[in-house]
Amino acid sequence: MRKLVNQKNFLRINAITLGSVLVLILVGSIVRVMGAGMGCPDWPKCFGSYIPPTTSEALPDNYQDIFREQRISKNERLAGVFSKLGYESLSTRITESPTVLVEQEFDVVKAWIEYINRLVGVIIGFLVFLNMIFSFSFRKKSIWIPFMGVMIFVLTGFQGWVGSLVVSTNLLHGFITFHMLLALVIVAMLIWMNVVVKELGIFRHSPLFWISLITTVLFIPQLILGTEVRGTIDDLLISTIGRSDWSESLSTSFYIHRSYSWLMLIGVVVLFYYAKRTKESWLVSASMYLVILVFLAMVAGIAMAQFSFPFWLQPLHLIFAVGIFSLLFYLTLRLKLEK
Incomplete structure (x- = not known):
């Protein structure tokens, strides 16, 4: 009985935490498309205060110079670390890129x-x-469960520092x-904990596992390409180029990202085909949702390019992508861990 209570409590907290992280990713995307990523020029405070000021009169006349100097000082220390590690190019970008000093x-x-x-985030x-x-509570079942819990906690703190x-x-x-x-x-680590603690049912299907794993691995470069395209759009936001001309100003990453999506669609359709043959309801449903998510992400991507990148479509496109990754990882994990 105690084991069931512990399992129920943990799974509730784990699910809430996972959902909250996904919400934060969506919120972060909305912040970016609204151009509010630098709404607070310092971290963890905002304009030197734990509660943002409501008027510019509350700030000194030279507040821009003050916060620029603070950032330059921090960046120089960071660049020195990367330089010692051999990342000279990144070190130079951190200290000399014109956009960093704006x-x-x-x-x-x-x-x-x-x-x-x-x-x-807090x-x-x-x-x-x-x-x-x-x-x-599950240390006797597997030491890896609390270890993963500790690692997620440490990584979350590290993520806060990366945010700074x-x-x-x-x-x-x-x-x-x-x-x-x-x-x-x-997100992946939280899903792993959920799957392991739930002790999900027995199922084996080696071909499906490999199809799912390969599709998941192939999806990682697609995510990276997407973030690079998003970075280019950020640059266009502060440029003098009109939205209607953005498609012509995008880098090669955009065209690779666009074509690569067809490979992802083929992968999830093949996954769905083999899943249907197993007649496992959870597997058929999960793979069907994957096909739908990939299709919706593609439609959102096409719509962004055709309609001058409306700001509301960009977070939607991202949340579809995060959903694809999460579901692919969940599927791969279940097919691997179940005995």
Whole structure:
């Protein structure tokens, strides 16, 4: 009885934490498309305060210079670390990229949007802590369960620090990509804990496992390409190029990303075909949802290119992509762990 109570409590906390992380990814995307990523030029405070000011009068006249100097100082220390590690190119970009040195003017709406984004992150930190505490109930079942809980907690703290670098470097593309991928690692680890603790039913199908695994691995470059395209759009947002001309100004990454989506569609359709042959209801449903998600992501991507990248479609496209990754990883995990 105690085991069932522990399992029920943990799975509830784990599911809430997982859902919250997915919501935070969506919120982060909305923050970016609204151009509020630098709404607070410092971290963890916002314009030197734990609660953002409501008017520019509350700030000193030279506030832009003050926060620029703070960021430059932090970036120089960071660049020194990367230089010692042999990443000279990245080190140079951090200190010399023109976009890194640009300081935005105070905007109360953008400041509070970014502030709310950070508050959501703090709430998730508490949920991750509870997920870790509850995971220790299963240490006798598998030491890997509490170990994973601790690792998620540590990575969440590290993710907060990476978020500070995103702000410090004025949304430098490489850090945004790493920030996104790290969020997906946390999502994957939470899913792993859920699957292992649930002790899901017995099922074996080696071909399906390999199809699912290969599709999951192939999807990672697609996600990275997507974040690079998103970075290009960020640059276009602050350029003088009109939205109607954005499609002509996109990099090669956009065209590779667009063509690559057909490979993903083929992968999930093949997965669905083999899943239907097993007559396992959960497997058929999961693979069918995958086909739908990939199709919707493609439609959203096409619509963005055709209709000058409307801001509301961009978070939708991202959440479809995160859903695809999460479901693919879940599927692969179940097909691997079940004996």
